[in-house]
Amino acid sequence: MKVLCGRVIRTILLFSCLLLLLAPLSRAEDTEQIFQDANDAMARGDLPAAITVLKKVPFSKTDDSGAFVRSRMQVARLQFALKDFPAATASTKEVLAVYPDNSEALNFLASVQKEQKPRYVVFWEDCLRFLPNLLKGAVMTITLVFCTMLISPLGGLLIALGRISRFKPFSVLCWFIIWLFRGTPLLLQLFFIYYGLPSLGITFKPFTAAILGLGLNYSAYLGEIIRGGIQSIEHGQMEAAKAIGMSYGQAMRRVIIPQTYKRLMPPIGNEFIALIKDTALVSTIAMVELMRSADQMFNAYFNVTALILAALIYLVFTTFFTFIFEKIEHRAGIYEIR
Amino acid sequence: MKSANQPLLSLKGITKRFGALTAVNGVDLDVCPGEIVVIIGPSGSGKSTLLRSVNFLEEIEEGTITFEGKEVGYVKNKHGRRHLDTPQKICALRSEIGMVFQHFNLFPHMTVLGNVMEGPLTVQKKGQEEARHIALDMLAKVGLSEKRDVYPATLSGGQKQRVAIARALAMRPKLMLFDEPTSALDPELIGEVFDTIRALGKEGMTMIIVTHQMGFAKEMADRVIFMEAGSFVAQGTPEDFFANQMEHDRIQSFLSRIL
Numbered sequence: 001m002k003v004l005c006g007r008v009i010r011t012i013l014l015f016s017c018l019l020l021l022l023a024p025l026s027r028a029e030d031t032e033q034i035f036q037d038a039n040d041a042m043a044r045g046d047l048p049a050a051i052t053v054l055k056k057v058p059f060s061k062t063d064d065s066g067a068f069v070r071s072r073m074q075v076a077r078l079q080f081a082l083k084d085f086p087a088a089t090a091s092t093k094e095v096l097a098v099y100p101d102n103s104e105a106l107n108f109l110a111s112v113q114k115e116q117k118p119r120y121v122v123f124w125e126d127c128l129r130f131l132p133n134l135l136k137g138a139v140m141t142i143t144l145v146f147c148t149m150l151i152s153p154l155g156g157l158l159i160a161l162g163r164i165s166r167f168k169p170f171s172v173l174c175w176f177i178i179w180l181f182r183g184t185p186l187l188l189q190l191f192f193i194y195y196g197l198p199s200l201g202i203t204f205k206p207f208t209a210a211i212l213g214l215g216l217n218y219s220a221y222l223g224e225i226i227r228g229g230i231q232s233i234e235h236g237q238m239e240a241a242k243a244i245g246m247s248y249g250q251a252m253r254r255v256i257i258p259q260t261y262k263r264l265m266p267p268i269g270n271e272f273i274a275l276i277k278d279t280a281l282v283s284t285i286a287m288v289e290l291m292r293s294a295d296q297m298f299n300a301y302f303n304v305t306a307l308i309l310a311a312l313i314y315l316v317f318t319t320f321f322t323f324i325f326e327k328i329e330h331r332a333g334i335y336e337i338r
Numbered sequence: 339m340k341s342a343n344q345p346l347l348s349l350k351g352i353t354k355r356f357g358a359l360t361a362v363n364g365v366d367l368d369v370c371p372g373e374i375v376v377i378i379g380p381s382g383s384g385k386s387t388l389l390r391s392v393n394f395l396e397e398i399e400e401g402t403i404t405f406e407g408k409e410v411g412y413v414k415n416k417h418g419r420r421h422l423d424t425p426q427k428i429c430a431l432r433s434e435i436g437m438v439f440q441h442f443n444l445f446p447h448m449t450v451l452g453n454v455m456e457g458p459l460t461v462q463k464k465g466q467e468e469a470r471h472i473a474l475d476m477l478a479k480v481g482l483s484e485k486r487d488v489y490p491a492t493l494s495g496g497q498k499q500r501v502a503i504a505r506a507l508a509m510r511p512k513l514m515l516f517d518e519p520t521s522a523l524d525p526e527l528i529g530e531v532f533d534t535i536r537a538l539g540k541e542g543m544t545m546i547i548v549t550h551q552m553g554f555a556k557e558m559a560d561r562v563i564f565m566e567a568g569s570f571v572a573q574g575t576p577e578d579f580f581a582n583q584m585e586h587d588r589i590q591s592f593l594s595r596i597l
Binding site: 241245 | 393
């Protein structure tokens with residue numbers, strides 16, 4: 001009997017030891033079961049049930065497995081999805097009470113608060129946050145546009161006169177410039193000037209490289225446009241100018257070129273509108289302009305408002321220039337009105 | 339001929355080819371000061387080309403142009419090949435020879451006054467005031483003073499051509515060339531242009547006129563020349579020309595076609 005009793009006691013002790021050993025394990029199993037149940041509930045689309053189930057995960061100060069944080073954040077997200085923002089805030093704060101530095105909880109709290117505000121307030125706050133940087137970038141964009149708008153018509157005129165020149169080396173050179181700069185991507189040209197030329201011992205600051213690339217590219221395009229404009233002027237105009245004793249240069253300056261202004265305005269206006277947008281390409285050669293600023297804001301906050309604002313600023317620019325060019329075109333053609 | 343002294347313009351053996359086509363074929367012509375020469379002939383006969391050669395708008399292959407007793411316009415390079423003289427010299431010559439075109443070729447971006455001022459201002463480098471004064475004189479001469487501030491687009495064809503004449507006259511040319519000045523005009527507008535040319539003739543302007551207006555040739559010309567296939571076929575005073583040369587087959591068929 002004694003022996004039997006001893007065995008029974010030993011067995012009981014052994015079992016209780018085993019149970020003690022297995023206890024944490026079973027609790028972990030319980031937690032997994034809770035998450036599993038919650039997932040099932042969510043799969044059924046029964047979100048309140050999922051929340052109830054998840055709340056069974058006990059409060060823990062030493063949350064080694066992260067189950068507590070996981071469950072409460074999940075609860076908060078579900079409450080967020082059910083648009084119960086106060087409850088979602090409360091659940092998140094439960095986590096923050098234990099782990100005040102939990103970044104997931106902090107971010108989530110921010111987006112819950114944001115969600116509680118009216119949309120336009122959120123947008124307005126984003127605008128105020130992004131605009132200073134974007135406007136700084138926009139100033140650089142406008143600077144680039146204006147510099148190119150000063151350089152390229154002069155370069156274009158030179159190329160156009162070269163193309164129609166009877167002096168072969170000059171006309172071949174101008175043909176070559178057009179061939180090269182119209183035939184390769186602007187992005188490649190900018191890369192070559194900024195990253196490629198240093199290997200040949202020529203180094204430019206980003207701004208100089210940007211102006212050089214844009215200026216040459218747009219001179220080549222405007223060159224062909226201006227050449228077309230000059231050649232579209234009736235031949236009799238040149239003859240009449242010559243007949244009163246004008247030199248070729250005088251005839252060009254006084255008679256031919258002034259008549260091209262009206263015809264050139266629409267295509268040149270087109271080019272300049274394209275230019276405003278092409279300046280975005282120089283963001284690739286370390287220039288901080290509007291596109292680059294927008295990109296930086298977008299990447300820092302992952303907030304699409306930065307991109308929308310940049311688009312709006314570009315639209316303001318292009319609209320303004322379209323309007324200006326229409327005015328100039330009208331002015332240039334005033335003599336054609338009968 | 340009104341004058342028997344040295345010719346103002348003397349052309350010798352003028353030949354102009356366009357590829358295989360010989361547009362002007364060895365033409366000789368002397369024009370005395372104050373003389374009005376009218377050249378007629380079918381289209382493609384080389385009349386315009388000859389006129390344009392005188393103003394160096396066409397570069398001739400052979401022949402010489404003598405203006406005021408000096409051979410002008412062409413020089414030989416060191417290989418003995420002839421080519422046009424320097425642009426400066428050509429421009430200086432052109433400024434002494436006025437030309438009026440069939441299609442007026444007014445500068446559309448300048449006002450009427452601006453068109454007429456342009457030569458004195460840009461070529462002769464005269465001051466604004468002087469150029470303006472000359473231009474107003476010339477506009478008065480062609481009877482268009484009141485149109486000075488409008489753009490050419492607002493003018494009728496006849497008015498345009500009169501402005502073109504004023505523009506040429508503003509350079510005080512010694513010789514005027516008219517290349518079919520009325521061919522682009524409606525019939526009722528031809529008269530005003532010819533009145534202007536007639537007035538010039540009365541002032542003693544030396545003129546070479548290419549035209550299809552036989553009435554005008556009869557009335558105004560000191561000499562009428564019939565040109566065909568690049569050569570002068572017949573010439574004479576209007577009385578002689580229309581009385582005696584008419585029997586020429588080619589002239590007869592031409593005149594019967596246009597009259």
